[in-house]
Amino acid sequence: MTxxxxxxxxxxxxxxxxxxxxxxxxxxxxxxxxxxxxATRLMASFEQVDPQEIVMDVFLKLHDKRTDFTTLSSIKAFLYISVKNSCLNAIEKEKVRLRRFDTYILDFDEAEQNVLSKIIQAEVLQELYAAIELLPEPYRIVMQKIIDGKSAKEISQELDIPVSTVNTQKSRAISLLKNNLSGAGIALLLLYF
Incomplete structure (x- = not known):
């Protein structure tokens, strides 16, 4: 240097x-x-972060600390170290943001599947209840009580009929329902009964 x-x-x-x-x-x-x-080279995989903004922020820090420097070499070192650190911080923030986004998407997909499942279940239940309403009265009464969670013994006591009659009516009702329900309705019917 001259x-x-x-x-x-x-x-x-x-x-x-x-x-x-x-x-x-x-x-x-x-x-x-x-x-x-x-900065652009450091941020190559993270297009969401603007390297020019990082550099501008570092120059603002340089201006604020301008009285701390004794040589242009110390300014240059400060600038490169600060840009590197700012890029690393931005990369880490971006990675956190991407992880949160991935979690959100995963949760959203699961929630969407859950909602879709609930809609299908509600539609199939509606189909099953509508088909039960079309059954002859003794079968319909037995099936409604089964849906309410009552056992064959409880139903026989309530209706004052033998347990074997409850089981027979249930069996005949299921046989009639199988003829009137879709595949999903039959699957739900078998799940319930």
């Missing part, structure tokens, strides 16, 4: 430390392009 360069560097540094806008612009022009390139 004596002329040393004198120019010290003058630029002194003007920069005093808050001179032109000195700051010179330092900005000196490092901005290479810092953006550096």
């Amino acid at each position: 004596l002329q360069n040393v004198i120019e560097e010290r003058a630029l540094l002194k003007e920069f430390q005093s808050g001179d806008r032109i000195a700051f612009e010179r330092i900005f022009r000196l490092y901005n392009t290479s810092l953006i390139f550096f």
Whole structure:
């Protein structure tokens, strides 16, 4: 480094430390392009983060700390280290955001499947209840009580009929329902009974 360069560097540094806008612009022009390139390379897989914003934020920090620097080399080191750290922080934040997004999508898919399952179940139950309403009265009464969760013994006591009659009516009702229900309705019927 020539004596002329040393004198120019010290003058630029002194003007920069005093808050001179032109000195700051010179330092900005000196490092901005290479810092953006550096940040872009670090952020290559994370398009959501703007490397130019990171570099701008670092230059703002540099301006705030301008009195702390004694050489242009220390400014350059500060700029590169700060850009690297800011990029790493942005990458980590982006990874957290992506994990949250993935979790949200997974939860959303599960919730959507659950809602779809509930809709199908409600439709099939409606079909089953409608088919039960069409059964002859003794069969219908037995089936409704079974749906309410009562055992054959409880139904026989309530209706004052033998347990074997309850089982026979249930069996005949199921046989009639199988003829009137869709595949899903039959599957639900077999699940219940």
